[in-house]
Every structure is written in C-alpha cells, then in structure tokens.
Amino acid sequence: MLTADTRYQVRVGRAGDADHLADLQATTQLQPAAGGEPHAGIAAWVHDLMDGHPSAGPADFLVAEDVATGRPAASLVGLRQDWFLGGVRLPVGQVELVATAPEHRGNRLTEILFAALHERFRADGVTLQMIEGIPYFYRRLGYDYALADDGAPSVPAASLPAVSSGAGLTVRPATVADADALAAIDLRLTVEPVLSCPRDRGAWRYEISGRRHDDISRYEVAVLADGPDVRGYLVHSVQLYGAGELVLFAAACDRPEDWARAVPVMLAYLGVVGSRFAAASGEPFTLVRQRLSPAHPLVRMGPPGVAKRARGWFMRVGDPVDLLSRLRPVLHDRWHAAGLRWPTDSLTINTYGHAARLEFTDGELTGVVRGHPSISPATDPDTHAAVPPAALLQLALGYRTLPDVLNSWPDCVPRDHLTEHFLTVAFPLVEARLWPRV
Numbered sequence: 151m152l153t154a155d156t157r158y159q160v161r162v163g164r165a166g167d168a169d170h171l172a173d174l175q176a177t178t179q180l181q182p183a184a185g186g187e188p189h190a191g192i193a194a195w196v197h198d199l200m201d202g203h204p205s206a207g208p209a210d211f212l213v214a215e216d217v218a219t220g221r222p223a224a225s226l227v228g229l230r231q232d233w234f235l236g237g238v239r240l241p242v243g244q245v246e247l248v249a250t251a252p253e254h255r256g257n258r259l260t261e262i263l264f265a266a267l268h269e270r271f272r273a274d275g276v277t278l279q280m281i282e283g284i285p286y287f288y289r290r291l292g293y294d295y296a297l298a299d300d301g302a303p304s305v306p307a308a309s310l311p312a313v314s315s316g317a318g319l320t321v322r323p324a325t326v327a328d329a330d331a332l333a334a335i336d337l338r339l340t341v342e343p344v345l346s347c348p349r350d351r352g353a354w355r356y357e358i359s360g361r362r363h364d365d366i367s368r369y370e371v372a373v374l375a376d377g378p379d380v381r382g383y384l385v386h387s388v389q390l391y392g393a394g395e396l397v398l399f400a401a402a403c404d405r406p407e408d409w410a411r412a413v414p415v416m417l418a419y420l421g422v423v424g425s426r427f428a429a430a431s432g433e434p435f436t437l438v439r440q441r442l443s444p445a446h447p448l449v450r451m452g453p454p455g456v457a458k459r460a461r462g463w464f465m466r467v468g469d470p471v472d473l474l475s476r477l478r479p480v481l482h483d484r485w486h487a488a489g490l491r492w493p494t495d496s497l498t499i500n501t502y503g504h505a506a507r508l509e510f511t512d513g514e515l516t517g518v519v520r521g522h523p524s525i526s527p528a529t530d531p532d533t534h535a536a537v538p539p540a541a542l543l544q545l546a547l548g549y550r551t552l553p554d555v556l557n558s559w560p561d562c563v564p565r566d567h568l569t570e571h572f573l574t575v576a577f578p579l580v581e582a583r584l585w586p587r588v
C-alpha cells in the first residue's frame with residue numbers, strides 16, 4: 151500500500167494479526183495503570199475489535215510491518231461510525247490504539263500510518279476524524295480541538311438522592327431483550343439538535359453481553375423502566391476508578407418530559423451501583439464522574455456538584471466542503487427558523503484551500519457546491535467569509551460560536567456585518583450527547 155522506507159511496509163490488518171497486535175498494544179498503552187505489565191483490558195479490546203465487534207474488524211487496523219521480521223512495528227485502528235445532528239448523518243472515523251513498539255520509535259511511523267488512514271477515509275467519504283490522546287501531539291497530524299462531550303460537574307456520592315423509584319419509574323440492569331427499545335431511543339435522538347452517536351439493535355446487544363469480560367471498553371447498561379416499557383438508559387463503568395469514582399458515559403430519556411422524574415431515580419441507581427462496587431473492592435465510593443456535557447438534561451436537573459474542566463477531542467475534517475454540504479438541511483432550517491433570507495444567489499465560504507459556494511433560491515439555502523479557491527480569501531471580493539478549517543470545525547460541531555471564533559482567530563474574516571450575522575445564526579452551540587462506538 152505505502153512504503154515507509156525499505157524497512158517498513160504499511161498494510162491493512164488481518165485476522166492473523168490479532169495476537170501480535172494485542173501484544174503490541176497491551177505492552178505500550180496505559181503502562182502506568184498496568185504497573186508496567188501488559189494491560190489485560192487493552193489486549194481484550196484488541197481481540198474484540200478483531201473478532202465479533204458489530205462495526206469493526208481486522209481491516210479497520212493499519213499496520214506498519216517490519217519487513218525483516220514480518221512483525222507489526224506500529225499500528226492503529228480507525229473505528230467507523232455515524233454521528234447525527236438534526237437528522238443529518240456525519241460519517242466519523244475515531245482513531246484509537248495508536249502505538250509504536252519501543253524499538254521502532256524514531257521512524258515517524260504514526261505520521262506514516264495517519265497519512266494512509268486519512269487517504270482511506272477520504273476515498274470512503276468518512277468526513278470527520280476524531281481522536282482523544284496525547285495533548286498537542288495530534289495537532290502535528292492535522293487535528294485540532296473542536297469538540298467536548300464532557301465538562302459536567304462530578305456529583306459527590308453524599309449528594310446522590312436515596313429514592314429508588316419516582317412516579318412509577320425504576321432503573322434496572324439491561325438485558326439483550328431491551329436492545330430493540332434502546333435502539334429506538336437512539337434513533338429518535340438522531341433528529342434532535344444535539345450531536346449523537348446512535349446504536350442499532352446489534353450494537354446494543356453487543357454492549358450488553360457481547361464483549362470479552364476484560365475489554366477496557368466494556369460498560370454496564372441499565373434501563374429506565376416504566377413497568378414493562380423501556381423509557382431511557384444509563385451507561386456506566388464496571389468498576390470504580392481513581393479515588394473511588396464511578397464513571398457515567400451516557401444517559402438518555404425517550405421523552406424529554408420524563409427527565410424531571412427520571413433524574414432522581416437515575417442518580418439513586420448510580421449511588422447503589424457505586425456502593426456495590428465499593429463493597430466488592432474495599433475502596434470507598436466518592437463520586438460520580440459524569441462524562442456528559444454541562445448542557446445534558448441529567449446534569450442541568452441534577453445537584454450542582456464539583457466543577458470539572460472539559461477535556462476536548464481532537465477533530466479533523468478532510469474536506470470542509472463536504473462537511474458543509476452534509477449540514478445543508480440543518481443550516482437551511484436554522485436560517486429559516488430565524489426568518490433570515492440571504493439577499494443574493496450565493497454565499498462563498500473559503501477555508502484557505504477549499505471554497506464552498508452556498509446557493510440560495512428566494513433567500514433560502516438550496517445547495518452547497520465546490521467553489522473556486524482563491525489565493526487570498528481574506529481580501530478576495532468574491533469570498534464572503536474566510537474561515538480556517540479548524541475554526542470551521544469548531545463552528546460546524548457547535549463547539550464555539552462565531553463571536554468566540556472571531557475573538558481567537560484573527561484569520562477568520564467575514565466580509566461584512568450581514569455575513570457575520572448569517573454565520574452567527576448558522577452555527578449555534580450544540581450539545582455533544584455522544585457515547586462513541588469503540
């Protein structure tokens with residue numbers, strides 16, 4: 151596929167790589183947590199991704215093979231998933247398990263693997279890439295912070311309510327029989343004005359009972375029930391972490407009006423789970439770490455808690471025009487709802503390399519096509535707004551508003567006040583209600 155130099159060959163993963171990649175990843179990832187030993191949770195995750203995972207397989211791995219030995223010297227995996235915003239599908243590739251064996255470091259193998267991965271995603275129309283990980287490092291590979299799905303305050307165990315049921319609602323561990331109902335809840339969330347990552351029936355079954363026991367990405371799912379009906383769910387860690395922290399990864403209610411009575415029941419359930427884990431481990435249960443946005447209904451209606459800084463995800467957009475084109479219905483609806491009509495037949499956004507021409511009919515957005523790139527978009531009379539790609543990502547994903555971006559990006563240049571107003575309305579803050587598929 152691509153040759154690093156004569157020493158390495160980059161190729162797609164194969165089922166026969168499972169043991170080697172599990173070994174490479176387990177001996178390089180999270181070594182402090184594993185006390186320098188191979189990390190069993192990482193090894194099990196690699197095996198799960200290689201075998202039986204509903205949306206990943208060996209071919210999602212890229213391997214830099216040492217030609218002399220035939221052994222993997224470095225690898226990563228690109229996990230494909232669909233996110234949704236207001237009914238619009240956004241193909242995303244989440245990059246995980248990036249590692250180079252110590253004896254092969256110094257050869258820029260990550261850079262070479264990412265180049266191959268980006269080319270695959272480009273060819274397959276996977277518009278967005280995301281990765282958590284080493285601060286700053288991934289900026290060097292074209293990523294920038296443009297999303298946060300956390301930042302909610304942590305709830306001390308002592309602040310959790312004691313009620314175990316509220317107005318008929320209860321919470322209980324999920325079973326595979328709940329998978330259809332859970333998928334239906336996710337499906338409904340896809341049309342909401344939040345960023346979501348839905349699971350279908352097969353994916354829910356997998357989360358509930360499909361993963362290897364040690365898989366570091368295995369979580370417990372609980373359902374919010376009203377008698378026999380499933381009305382929502384919680385996803386939390388299978389043990390306490392750090393100083394006795396239970397981690398909450400996702401919470402959903404099928405009907406927004408249920409949140410007020412669901413919140414105390416959900417929090418009380420987490421209290422019971424935390425105490426159970428504490429009793430089993432002999433560690434104290436101190437708090438619930440909510441990996442949720444501060445805008446999440448459970449957070450807004452829950453106790454104030456202890457402030458927590460958002461971590462931020464690295465994001466990358468390969469083709470900004472494709473991203474804007476996908477978002478066309480959302481942009482249309484936002485301008486329509488605000489009663490805004492663009493006065494001419496087009497609005498050109500240039501991302502210093504790509505140009506998107508937004509087309510209007512009777513003031514309403516009807517299309518997004520590729521425009522002519524300009525060498526100097528900030529001064530080009532045919533460009534309405536010059537927006538650096540990372541700033542566009544922040545706007546498009548609802549991570550920052552245009553006023554925020556204008557304050558911190560001098561090279562983000564709307565041509566006039568009308569353009570500025572349109573782009574401000576086009577890109578409001580969006581709650582990331584994501585539990586990515588890994």
Ligand SMILES: CC(C)(COP(=O)(O)OP(=O)(O)OC[C@H]1O[C@@H](n2cnc3c(N)ncnc32)[C@H](O)[C@@H]1OP(=O)(O)O)[C@@H](O)C(=O)NCCC(=O)NCCS
Pocket residue numbers: 178179180224248249250251254255256257258259260261282283284287
């Ligand atoms: C991070 C890692 C994959 C990089 O390996 P690599 O691609 O072979 O990188 P190289 O050794 O060729 O170094 C390339 C550059 O990245 C820098 N770099 C390497 N590891 C780094 C780290 N952990 N943090 C910051 N910079 C790092 C190097 O200093 C070098 O910089 P230079 O260009 O200025 O000389 C490797 O160190 C590793 O496997 N670490 C343990 C697992 C891990 O942390 N994975 C990432 C999880 S998000």
